[in-house]
Amino acid sequence: MAVQFSEAALKEYEEIVTRYPDKKATLLPALWLAQREFGYVSDEVLEYIAQLVGMPAVKVYEVAEFYTMFHKKKPGKYHLQLCQTISCYLRGAEDLRSYIQETLQVLPGETSADGLFSFQLVECLGSCHTAPVIKINDEYYDSLTVEKLDAIIRHLKKNSSGEDHGV
Amino acid sequence: MEFELQLTKRFSIPNCHTLEVALNHGAYRSFEKLFSMKPEAIVNEVIASKLRGRGGAAFPTGLKWSFVPKDTALPVYLCVNADESEPGTFVDRYILEYDPHLLIEGIVCAAYAIKSHDVYVYIRGEYVRPYMIFKKALDEAYRSGFAGHNIKNSGYDVHIWIHRGAGAYICGEETALLESIEGKKGQPRIKPPFPAVEGLFGCPTIINNVKTISHIPWIIEHGGEAFARIGTSESTGTMLFGISGHVNNPGFWELPFGMRVPEFLEKYAQGVKGGSLKALFPGGTSTAVMTADECADLYLSYESMRAHGTMLGSGGLIVMNEHADMLHALRTITRFYAEESCGQCTPCREGTFWIHRLLEKMVRGEGTTKELDLLLEIADNMEGKTICALAAACAIPVRSCVVKFRQDFEKYVKPVFVPVAAAAEKMLGDDAVPF
Amino acid sequence: MQKMITVNINNQEYEVQEDCNIVEACDAHNIPLQRFCYHRYLPVDGSCRTCMVEIETPQGMMVTTACTTKVKPGMAIYTNSEKAVAAQKSALEFLLLDHPLDCPICDKAGECLLQDNYFDFGRYDFRRTVARYFKGGKALNAGEHIVLDQERCILCRRCIRFFDEIVRTPELGIISRGHESSISLFPEKFIRNPYSGNSADICPVGALTLKEFRFKQRVWFLKKTKSICTQCARGCSIYIEHNKNTVWRFMPRENPALNRVWMCDRGRFSFNKLHEKRIFTPLKHQEEISFNQLYDDIAELLKTRRSGEIAWVVGPFSSNETYYALKTYCGDNAVCLMPPASGERDDLLMLAEEYPNAQGATFFGLQTETAPLIDKIQKGRIAALIIVEMDLFNLRNDSFAQCLMENIHKIPLKIYLTAYRDETVARVDYVVPVRTYAETNGTFINATSLLQKACQALVPEHPDIDAACIALYTIATGARKHQRRYSDASEMYDKLRSHYDELRSFQFNQIPEYGIALNMPKRADEPFKGIHVDFNVCSTAKPLEES
Known part of the structure; x- marks a missing residue:
């Protein structure tokens, strides 16, 4: 098999196994681990995980497709997850969406041509009092306006052209 | 109004997520009393407190605990539901971030009460920072003997593991949460059997919300009766109320039950933003919408909400001002349910999306009066026909919005039948594509 | 109880x-x-x-x-x-709501549960006024036998549960969620389990269809005849589904104690064999002759032989009636050969014995010891050999077949009763065409000692082609056609049943659908070993395929 966990990841997985009485329960943590290791969970990765967890490949595939946070294709360096649910909607999420689509030239589900930004519309991120909210990779950016978002995106673009400091 | 904060008492203390600071401010103080009591006595205190589940269903917590079979040979599991995903709900995250030790303390108390040694805390996948903070706190608690083996020499073990979700609202439903921990798609189970009898890995399991669990240390310290004296007769204790949408000061506050909604709006949320109040969802979008008139004598209590034909749900209020358009709002709400339906039951899988498509059509100006009535019929056909409550959670806002704000919808629909024609093949191109 | x-x-x-x-x-x-x-x-x-x-x-x-x-x-x-x-x-x-309604090009039409339930319980006004949502691909190759149509799927998960819980080879899943849910295989994978055909049977709509049956027949023209599968000793209950004297498919027939309502692909897709390499005309030294001449010749030739010089060889492929005829009319020189059990086997249904009626041969007390006969052949004491429904010259690693091939010149007369033009046909003097089991009534005893009937589904190509048991009776007794006691194999059964307590009370057409459990040692374990699925079948419930 071509893909495989690193030594460190395997060790981490071994620890995860001890948390559950049934190895199948390690599937979600294993997929998280795989996504961290490989960036996304390709079919090949899913087969590897299936073998690791001891489950049929199709069941792993079902799970990976069910949960929206597992990437089946490579996301951009900055994965923009725009909340579009009610509180964010009431406070201007649609403007943010238009802004992203126009300035970055990406539609939901797409990655910008330079591979820098991928765009995903998501449902309630659980930060309704600071709406509208966008999650970029693992961080929340809240109480946004188009201007604020513009500054953030400019910053990210600038960041990525130089050394990577992440977000 | 005089009352003692239970959940947020340490929120304003800097660095209270660290054990040292938390301990200086009274964390884990309940353990002394806890381990001197019998588990059954704690269950009785919780029954006496009349604490009801804060996740949305408001089921009496003590009663739920009492369903665990006595002297079962199987391990008993406790699952903490931190999959907070109901639109308008966002407060659990702050317990994880600001006072994780309160939750850990509560977990140990609850686990002891139901004689569980194994606890899974299910944190929604999106909550990365809360997860990191909670994980750190848990490590500290383990190292200092507040969790794990022989907690504070009590002879009692409570192992706590974090299980991260990965993006699925439905995993907040308790049996879907169990499925998700077991490594499956989060699809709710048919009940009975109820989880208290046959839950995680086939063993008796109690699932409680973060807020519910976080009340337990206070109840142990002060007694169930003291808790029951706070709030109203049916809604005891305090609750974390969050408010979002068109208000000047969105946020969350811990308050005893019983405050009048307009008072809450004025005093805490500092009034409706951008105009007068038009509509309010009292407890997330899954509850029936209230008109401004209805809000006038609506109180923040389970019984008042019920009397008004709605629910307090998770205590996340969403406010809409007079300029809000209910068709667009409802379209946004139904998209949520169509996206989040697990797809297991036919009426939910098909109904949520059908309703959403009809609303999209109305937004485009292509809807008809007949379709407006059809919405109500579809809602009826979904509610109560499915394994879990997600279908109802979609049907309720649809019905209440269309009935109470019909004029908003009628602006968009034509009384005649419009053939679908070529537009029919137009796909819903703007839907969220799971990456 | x-x-x-x-x-x-x-x-x-x-x-x-x-x-x-x-x-x-x-x-x-x-x-x-x-x-x-x-x-x-x-x-x-x-x-x-x-x-x-x-x-x-x-x-x-x-x-x-x-x-x-x-x-x-x-x-x-x-x-x-x-x-x-x-x-x-x-x-x-x-x-x-979003079903494609492509019924005219759907192979499930006529046996579609969505159609049937809609007819019985549905509302007839179609109220979808929004664009139809396309739920996936059409006519996808899902395996050797299965075609998958994702958009017809109603997500009932029957196929998934069947593969997960019964066959225990999870291959299908429902991916994505909500309205985007669709039935799918893992990318680039195919259904490979040996029971795949059942998934098409239980699919209530046309999401899973069989390559071997697609667009071959409209199902409402098919006639169903109760029969059994003869591809292994399990003898699963089946329907032979046929139209215009041609078999179009085998479908498992409900039998709670036997195959429930499943059958393996090996059995299911053997239906074509009933029409392949058939032989309809008698042969004498490979030349076609008439039935009259055939029976006249054989009667003439055998008349001069002592019964001790005539040997009868049968295999575990024949019906009980054939064994009874051998036992009753053909004297003591009848032997049943048991070919090696070399087929694929598992804990569900498949057995290694790729023949249907070894138990029948045992029940009727046929000799399986071949050494005495080998000895006689080697010594040139066998003047006539009658081979019954077994491709003897195609048997490998069998001592009797070996001996026969080496000593064939020592047997002056070889007669072969067969429905198929196989290897043995070329090696014998006379070929007596007989009916396949689908062309006659008959009974068989499976490995777990259940006697079942297989009813006649097809009419033989030529009216003079007889069931093997009747042909045997004719040869053994030298009876002319008008003198025959039997006109149908079921009469042979009705004769034989009187000799056995367990059968006496059942005439051929009264044999229960689920068979008669005989009190004799079993040759195999009960099916579905280790597979626990609760099911309740009340005896008054209609069989699945009728309800």
């Missing part, structure tokens, strides 16, 4: 098994109730929400799914109340 309780369905009292669910209770009394995900032989799923009924509970009337609700004594159940009917209709409406 199951404990029975009384429930009240639609204001009438019924006795039902204590541990059954409401669907099963309704089935037991033929009370119509639609279902999709519920299947008698699969674990309950409860997801399609179509079997809605209204029941009385301590909390008041409640609409719920019948399949997930166990009956309780005195329970009041309504399948026809206003609320139940409304729920049934609306569930169907939801299922049909």
Whole structure:
């Protein structure tokens, strides 16, 4: 098999196994681990995980497709997850969406041509009092306006052209 | 109004997520009393407190605990539901971030009460920072003997593991949460059997919300009766109320039950933003919408909400001002349910999306009066026909919005039948594509 | 014996098994109730929400799914109340909402549960006024036998449960969620399990269809004949489905104690063999002759032989009637050869013995010891050898076949009763064409000692082609056609049954559908070893394929 966990990841997985009485329960943590290791969970990765967890490949595939946070294709360096649910909607999420689509030239589900930004519309991120909210990779950016978002995106673009400091 | 904060008492203390600071401010103080009591006595205190589940269903917590079979040979599991995903709900995250030790303390108390040694805390996948903070706190608690083996020499073990979700609202439903921990798609189970009898890995399991669990240390310290004296007769204790949408000061506050909604709006949320109040969802979008008139004598209590034909749900209020358009709002709400339906039951899988498509059509100006009535019929056909409550959670806002704000919808629909024609093949191109 | 309780369905009292669910209770009394995900032989799923009924509970009337609700004594159940009917209709409406409705090009038409349930329970006004949502691909190659149509799928998960719980080779799954849910294989993978054909049977719509059957026949023209599968000693109950004297498919026939309602692909796709390499005309030294000449010649030739010089060889492929004829009319020189059990086997249905009636040969006491006959052949003491329905010259690693090939010149007369033009045909003097098992009535005893009947489905190509048992009787007795005691193999059965206590009370057409369990040692374990699926089949319930 071509893909495989690193030594460190395997060790981490071994620890995860001890948390559950049934190895199948390690599937979600294993997929998280795989996504961290490989960036996304390709079919090949899913087969590897299936073998690791001891489950049929199709069941792993079902799970990976069910949960929206597992990437089946490579996301951009900055994965923009725009909340579009009610509180964010009431406070201007649609403007943010238009802004992203126009300035970055990406539609939901797409990655910008330079591979820098991928765009995903998501449902309630659980930060309704600071709406509208966008999650970029693992961080929340809240109480946004188009201007604020513009500054953030400019910053990210600038960041990525130089050394990577992440977000 | 005089009352003692239970959940947020340490929120304003800097660095209270660290054990040292938390301990200086009274964390884990309940353990002394806890381990001197019998588990059954704690269950009785919780029954006496009349604490009801804060996740949305408001089921009496003590009663739920009492369903665990006595002297079962199987391990008993406790699952903490931190999959907070109901639109308008966002407060659990702050317990994880600001006072994780309160939750850990509560977990140990609850686990002891139901004689569980194994606890899974299910944190929604999106909550990365809360997860990191909670994980750190848990490590500290383990190292200092507040969790794990022989907690504070009590002879009692409570192992706590974090299980991260990965993006699925439905995993907040308790049996879907169990499925998700077991490594499956989060699809709710048919009940009975109820989880208290046959839950995680086939063993008796109690699932409680973060807020519910976080009340337990206070109840142990002060007694169930003291808790029951706070709030109203049916809604005891305090609750974390969050408010979002068109208000000047969105946020969350811990308050005893019983405050009048307009008072809450004025005093805490500092009034409706951008105009007068038009509509309010009292407890997330899954509850029936209230008109401004209805809000006038609506109180923040389970019984008042019920009397008004709605629910307090998770205590996340969403406010809409007079300029809000209910068709667009409802379209946004139904998209949520169509996206989040697990797809297991036919009426939910098909109904949520059908309703959403009809609303999209109305937004485009292509809807008809007949379709407006059809919405109500579809809602009826979904509610109560499915394994879990997600279908109802979609049907309720649809019905209440269309009935109470019909004029908003009628602006968009034509009384005649419009053939679908070529537009029919137009796909819903703007839907969220799971990456 | 199951404990029975009384429930009240639609204001009438019924006795039902204590541990059954409401669907099963309704089935037991033929009370119509639609279902999709519920299947008698699969674990309950409860997801399609179509079997809605209204029941009385301590909390008041409640609409719920019948399949997930166990009956309780005195329970009041309504399948026809206003609320139940409304729920049934609306569930169907939801299922049909984005269904492609491509019935004219759907191979399930005529046996589609969506069509049937809609006809019986549905509302007829189509209310979707929004764009149809396309749920996936059409006519996808899902494996050697299966074609997958994702957009027809109603997500009942029958196939998934069958593969997961019965075959235990999970290959299909439902991916994504909500309205985007669709049935799928893992990318680039195919259904490879040896029971795949069943998934098409249980698919309530045209999402899974069989390559071997697609667009071959409209199902309403097919006639169903109760029979058994002869591809291994399990002898699964099947229907032979045929039209215009041609078999189009084998379908498993419900038999709770045997194959439930499943069959393996090896058996299912053997139906073509019934029409391949057939032989319809008698041969004498490979030249075609008439039936009259055939029987005249054989009678003439055998008349001069002493019975000790005539040997009869049969295999475990023949019917009980053939064994009975051998035993009754052909003297003591009859031997049954048992070819090696070399087929694929598993814990479900498949057995290594790729022949249907070894137990029958045992039941009728046929000699299986071949050494004495080998000895006689080697010494040139056999003047005539009659081979019955076994391709003897195609047997490998068999000492008798070996001996025969080496000593064939020592046997002056070789006669072969066969339905097929196989290797042995070229090596014998006379070929007597006989009927296949689909062209005659007959009985067989499977490895777990169940006697079942296989009824005649097809008419033989030529009226003079007889069942092997009758041909044998004719050869052995030298009877002319008008002198025959038997005109049909079932008469042979009716003759033989009088000799056996276990069979005496059943005439051929009274043999129960599920067979007669005989009290004799079994040759194999019961099927579905280690596979536990609760199912309740009330004896009064209609068979699956009729309900």
